[in-house]
Amino acid sequence: DALRRVFSGIQPTGTPHLGNYLGAIESWVSLQSEPGSVLYSIVDLHSITVPQDPAVLRQSILDMTAALLACGIDPERSILFRQSQVAEHTQLSWILTCMVRLPRLQHLHQWKAKSAQQKHDGTVGLLTYPVLQAADVLLYKSTHVPVGEDQVQHMELVQDLARGFNKKYGEFFPVPKSILTSMKKVKSLRDPSAKMSKSDPDRLATVRITDSPEEIVQKFRKAVTDFTSEVTYDPARREGVSNLVAIHSAVTGLPVEEVVRQSAGLDTARYKLLVADAVIEKFAPIKSEIEKLKMDKDHLEKVLEAGSARAKELAYPVCQEVKKLVGF
Ligand code: ADP
Ligand code: NA
Numbered sequence: 001d002a003l004r005r006v007f008s009g010i011q012p013t014g015t016p017h018l019g020n021y022l023g024a025i026e027s028w029v030s031l032q033s034e035p036g037s038v039l040y041s042i043v044d045l046h047s048i049t050v051p052q053d054p055a056v057l058r059q060s061i062l063d064m065t066a067a068l069l070a071c072g073i074d075p076e077r078s079i080l081f082r083q084s085q086v087a088e089h090t091q092l093s094w095i096l097t098c099m100v101r102l103p104r105l106q107h108l109h110q111w112k113a114k115s116a117q118q119k120h121d122g123t124v125g126l127l128t129y130p131v132l133q134a135a136d137v138l139l140y141k142s143t144h145v146p147v148g149e150d151q152v153q154h155m156e157l158v159q160d161l162a163r164g165f166n167k168k169y170g171e172f173f174p175v176p177k178s179i180l181t182s183m184k185k186v187k188s189l190r191d192p193s194a195k196m197s198k199s200d201p202d203r204l205a206t207v208r209i210t211d212s213p214e215e216i217v218q219k220f221r222k223a224v225t226d227f228t229s230e231v232t233y234d235p236a237r238r239e240g241v242s243n244l245v246a247i248h249s250a251v252t253g254l255p256v257e258e259v260v261r262q263s264a265g266l267d268t269a270r271y272k273l274l275v276a277d278a279v280i281e282k283f284a285p286i287k288s289e290i291e292k293l294k295m296d297k298d299h300l301e302k303v304l305e306a307g308s309a310r311a312k313e314l315a316y317p318v319c320q321e322v323k324k325l326v327g328f
Contacts, residue, residue, distance in 0.1 A: 004036030007142035007176075009043035009083065009133070011198065012057070012064040013050075015210045015290070018279065019186035019196035021071065022250045023148030027181045029072035031146060038078040039140055039311060040068065042304070045083050045090065046133070049126040050118065050199065063290075065300045067209055070289035079314075081307035083136065088312070088319040093128075093135035095326055096161050099168075100131055108153055117199070134158040138165075139315045142176045149184035150195050169325040183250045189223040192239035210287055213280045220244075220276035229267035233260050241268055248275045251282040 008028060010016065016025060032038055042064050047057060061082065073080055083089050105111060105127050115122035137145055137158050147155060155178045162173040186196045190205040200206050204222045211219070225240040233256050235242040245263075249256045263271050293300065 005140055005142045006031050006038040006144045007137050007140050008146050009041040009136055011047045012042045012044050012061040013047045013198045014060060015063050015067050015208050017196055017198060018207045018247060021209060022183035022186055023181055024146060025071045027146045032074055032077040040073060040078055040080050041083045041136060043083045046129055049129045062297060062300045065304055066290050066293040069293055070286045075303050075307060079307050079310045080303060081311040082304050085308035086312050086315050088139055088315040089135050091319055092139050092322060093132040096134050097128055097131050099161060099164055130154045130157050134161045137176055138162055138173050139318055141174055141318060143174050144179050145176050146179040187243040189219055192224060192243045209283050210290060216280050217276045220272040223272055225268045231260060231263040231266055231268060231271045244275050248278055251278045
């Protein structure tokens with residue numbers, strides 16, 4: 001299908017973590033071999049919804065680029081670009097912002113969680129960033145969006161905005177579908193009722209692709225489980241252990257039942273080390289590729305520039321049409 005278009009984005013705040021990898025990047029890599037065009041954006045505009053140091057942000061963008069390439073994102077088969085280099089994202093975002101009512105955004109659970117993290121003093125940007133996300137997707141008339149479960153509510157907003165725009169101005173945007181990965185949500189190692197996140201202030205909660213083997217062991221060792229020492233999979237009643245089993249299953253590619261069977265007789269303390277080993281093994285080749293890529297900053301910048309130019313070519317005419325429809 002020539003009209004199939006995949007879009008997804010990732011914030012350049014630090015290197016990706018297990019949740020990003022299993023919930024997004026792994027499927028981004030495999031989607032590259034399907035027909036239609038595929039766009040992956042480093043959504044740097046989104047990252048300033050919380051305070052950023054400019055020098056750190058600049059470096060993080062390159063680090064994320066290196067990480068995505070190392071994971072298997074191939075700029076020959078997908079368009080890898082920087083959101084801030086395609087001005088149409090903010091133009092469309094403004095138009096969509098004028099179509100959303102305030103309570104709709106105030107009810108989104110990520111706003112509630114993240115603004116609580118900011119002591120309920122979050123910026124307007126933090127509140128409205130799901131609208132920018134909608135613009136990211138719709139700007140390319142995307143049909144499919146691979147995301148983790150944490151983004152389902154935001155995807156509903158994207159779909160509603162597409163429908164709302166079409167109703168007001170005539171059929172224009174396809175209503176994009178989410179592609180949910182099998183690893184829908186990786187939980188925080190320290191608080192398994194929350195998702196693993198780049199912005200978690202507890203350093204031990206988030207396992208990054210670039211962590212050293214020692215750090216990975218330490219983080220799994222400190223993972224919160226419960227008072228039962230046996231390894232079972234029961235996400236409703238045993239969130240912590242079940243998160244470990246799910247991670248183990250995802251990184252080894254074995255079904256959940258099989259990893260549980262293989263861990264019969266282990267207590268959770270020993271099981272944590274087994275999972276840590278599986279994660280270390282999975283990330284080792286990616287980690288060394290990242291280190292190699294990070295030495296060539298010019299190359300990383302060129303990849304992003306070329307990708308951004310290609311994205312711009314697609315975005316410009318869509319934005320022009322939108323403006324015409326709106327009456328500009
Ligand atoms: P973060 O919330 O950690 O800053 P991003 O917002 O940059 O991550 O999300 C990038 C992608 O990773 C999105 O598709 C999102 O659904 C996915 N993702 C993020 N955290 C998790 C998680 N804990 N489990 C599964 N997928 C996740
Ligand atoms: Na996020």
